[in-house]
Amino acid sequence: MIAAALALLSAFGYGISDFVGGIASRRVPALRVVLVSYPVAMVLLGILAVIVGGDITGPAIFWGAVCGVSQAFGVWWFYAALASGPISVVSPLTAILVAAVPVGVGIAMGERPTLVADIGIGIALLAVYLVSRDADDDDVSPHRFTKKVAVLTVVSGLAFGLNFVLIHQAPAEANLWPLLFARISASLLIVIIALASRNLRLPTGLPLKLALAAGVIDTISNVAMLLALHASLLSLGSVLISLYPAATVGLAMVVLKERVTRWQAVGMVLALAAVAMIAVG
Incomplete structure (x- = not known):
């Protein structure tokens, strides 16, 4: 139950962080938002890692750094896909891969969830798709799901899903150090990507404040994610964490007054049912 609670806390945090970062990205290029949120998370994780302590070993550094890559x-390809293709297609496909990759790897590594948990995983994957659906599916959009967008969608989903797999390999006795090494390598890569794409500029005003908030919330989410994955099966914890779109959609309803489709509402109900089944299983 504790692992399930941590996974849900992580999902809730990721959902809020995505919402806040998304609002900031409406005003400035998304890469510039990440240029703030990632280093902020890196500094906070560094402070927490020193306070908590833990063993800094070769595996902790390696798995953390690779996870950061x-x-x-994943962030770069995901935003590139959203910029060129229809969000209503890109978002659910990416979210499903984020959940499916660690589930497949966990089962391949010998994890055997109970039948109730297996059913819960299936329902959760369906819930991820339904909740992530765009509310305006009938709108005519100039963005098309081209081969390039399809490739970007798939590789970003695989990268984010692989993130769970890689950080799960980090030794538990290292505590938060792998998360710090992940953010260090990720931040360095983001700077290089921003420099190459001529986006090496920090936002100002409200976008800067939102980016800072996203970094703080992302830190909490990452810590909860690591603790959840260490306390549960990879195939179970990762699915619960991948329910983060529910929080994003909920905030859009309350803050932006966006309407929610019937299928998104069904997805939220299914998500609650899946959480209960996975927690029990």
């Missing part, structure tokens, strides 16, 4: 490229 998947995070950086």
